[in-house]
Amino acid sequence: MAAEYQLYCFDKSGNAYKVALMLNVSGADWRPRFVDFMHGETKSEAFRKLNPMGEVPLLQHDGLMLSQSGVILDYLAEKTGGFGAENDAQRREILRWILFDNHKLTSYIATLRFIRAFTERGENEVTQFFEARAKAALKVLNSHLQNSSFAIGDRVTIADFSMCGYLYFQDEIGIDFAEYPHIIRWLADIQDLEGWAHPYDLMPGESIKA
Amino acid sequence: MAAEYQLYCFDKSGNAYKVALMLNVSGADWRPRFVDFMHGETKSEAFRKLNPMGEVPLLQHDGLMLSQSGVILDYLAEKTGGFGAENDAQRREILRWILFDNHKLTSYIATLRFIRAFTERGENEVTQFFEARAKAALKVLNSHLQNSSFAIGDRVTIADFSMCGYLYFQDEIGIDFAEYPHIIRWLADIQDLEGWAHPYDLMPGESIKA
Numbered sequence: 001m002a003a004e005y006q007l008y009c010f011d012k013s014g015n016a017y018k019v020a021l022m023l024n025v026s027g028a029d030w031r032p033r034f035v036d037f038m039h040g041e042t043k044s045e046a047f048r049k050l051n052p053m054g055e056v057p058l059l060q061h062d063g064l065m066l067s068q069s070g071v072i073l074d075y076l077a078e079k080t081g082g083f084g085a086e087n088d089a090q091r092r093e094i095l096r097w098i099l100f101d102n103h104k105l106t107s108y109i110a111t112l113r114f115i116r117a118f119t120e121r122g123e124n125e126v127t128q129f130f131e132a133r134a135k136a137a138l139k140v141l142n143s144h145l146q147n148s149s150f151a152i153g154d155r156v157t158i159a160d161f162s163m164c165g166y167l168y169f170q171d172e173i174g175i176d177f178a179e180y181p182h183i184i185r186w187l188a189d190i191q192d193l194e195g196w197a198h199p200y201d202l203m204p205g206e207s208i209k210a
Numbered sequence: 211m212a213a214e215y216q217l218y219c220f221d222k223s224g225n226a227y228k229v230a231l232m233l234n235v236s237g238a239d240w241r242p243r244f245v246d247f248m249h250g251e252t253k254s255e256a257f258r259k260l261n262p263m264g265e266v267p268l269l270q271h272d273g274l275m276l277s278q279s280g281v282i283l284d285y286l287a288e289k290t291g292g293f294g295a296e297n298d299a300q301r302r303e304i305l306r307w308i309l310f311d312n313h314k315l316t317s318y319i320a321t322l323r324f325i326r327a328f329t330e331r332g333e334n335e336v337t338q339f340f341e342a343r344a345k346a347a348l349k350v351l352n353s354h355l356q357n358s359s360f361a362i363g364d365r366v367t368i369a370d371f372s373m374c375g376y377l378y379f380q381d382e383i384g385i386d387f388a389e390y391p392h393i394i395r396w397l398a399d400i401q402d403l404e405g406w407a408h409p410y411d412l413m414p415g416e417s418i419k420a
Binding site: 095 | 302312313316317339353354
């Protein structure tokens with residue numbers, strides 16, 4: 001029987017991981033559907049029909065095909081009843097950190113890591129630029145986590161799943177996290193959740209094509 | 211008497227413009243509060259107390275101090291009853307385009323425009339990199355607007371205000387928009403709204419410090 005949730009993803013995608021982690025710690029009935037990003041599948045006409053934005057993750061559920069990790073996380077919080085907001089103020093705080101993640105954290109870190117780990121371009125003005133921006137975002141997050149266990153207080157929410165998306169790829173990003181001790185503590189706390197797994201263990205890679 | 215809404219902003223900020231435009235076309239009672247970004251005000255300790263993310267816009271309303279344009283737009287749609295979602299599907303579509311804007315459109319275009327218009331760095335690998343990413347995002351938006359009057363259909367929503375934030379600064383971005391005719395049409399349609407004004411006319415610049 002088909003799983004309830006089908007997630008279009010691949011193991012190197014921190015954006016897909018945000019959703020895979022949410023599904024797994026929620027104990028949802030989900031199945032990954034491998035997308036061969038490294039060989040251009042997201043640029044193919046067939047994929048662009050599924051998502052004109054040309055990105056993973058995509059979540060298929062209940063006749064819907066959803067894209068953008070932030071939208072999917074919000075949808076899953078509603079469907080599963082977990083890791084979401086309990087009132088309007090929390091809803092705004094969660095959205096604030098998800099937007100910060102998309103605009104300042106993931107946007108710079110994912111690009112920096114991609115150039116460093118998956119291209120032969122080497123260090124140049126671009127990596128320098130992205131590293132400076134990534135460090136500024138990490139500093140904001142680290143300061144916030146000094147006084148807050150998680151993004152919006154004492155419990156894990158989808159804002160945490162969003163922001164941690166690329167941060168378990170530390171060795172591929174090429175930034176020493178020792179400067180961000182509160183981020184290290186927070187990542188370890190998320191890692192303690194039942195159902196946590198590293199992106200490379202949670203989603204299929206090239207060697208296990210469907 | 212103080213205005214109902216107070217917006218921390220400055221005329222060069224497309225992110226602040228997203229909110230200023232929403233307030234103005236909604237006919238809201240609002241007043242700008244000039245933030246001297248170009249002279250480092252957003253890096254000051256006083257400003258970081260207001261917003262640890264160190265960014266405009268900030269909206270003060272009803273005892274709340276809100277940050278992140280996407281959060282503020284969502285809040286204003288709820289408060290004013292205009293330009294928001296009419297059902298769950300629309301709410302997800304609006305959020306999807308606001309996230310796309312934050313992750314792929316504004317993030318690349320704002321940075322490219324900043325380097326080109328406000329620094330002396332000139333053209334280099336960084337501007338090349340950002341230009342390529344910005345063009346990819348513009349292409350996605352242009353294709354979408356070929357078959358949709360606005361972001362989510364036939365009426366203007368906060369998703370449009372978010373995405374158009376930096377696009378009236380065309381001459382400062384240094385990308386020829388002739389390749390994106392549907393974006394040009396869409397920008398003109400937004401421009402036709404009662405209350406529309408260019409960012410440089412809607413928000414205070416350095417010459418009119420409070």
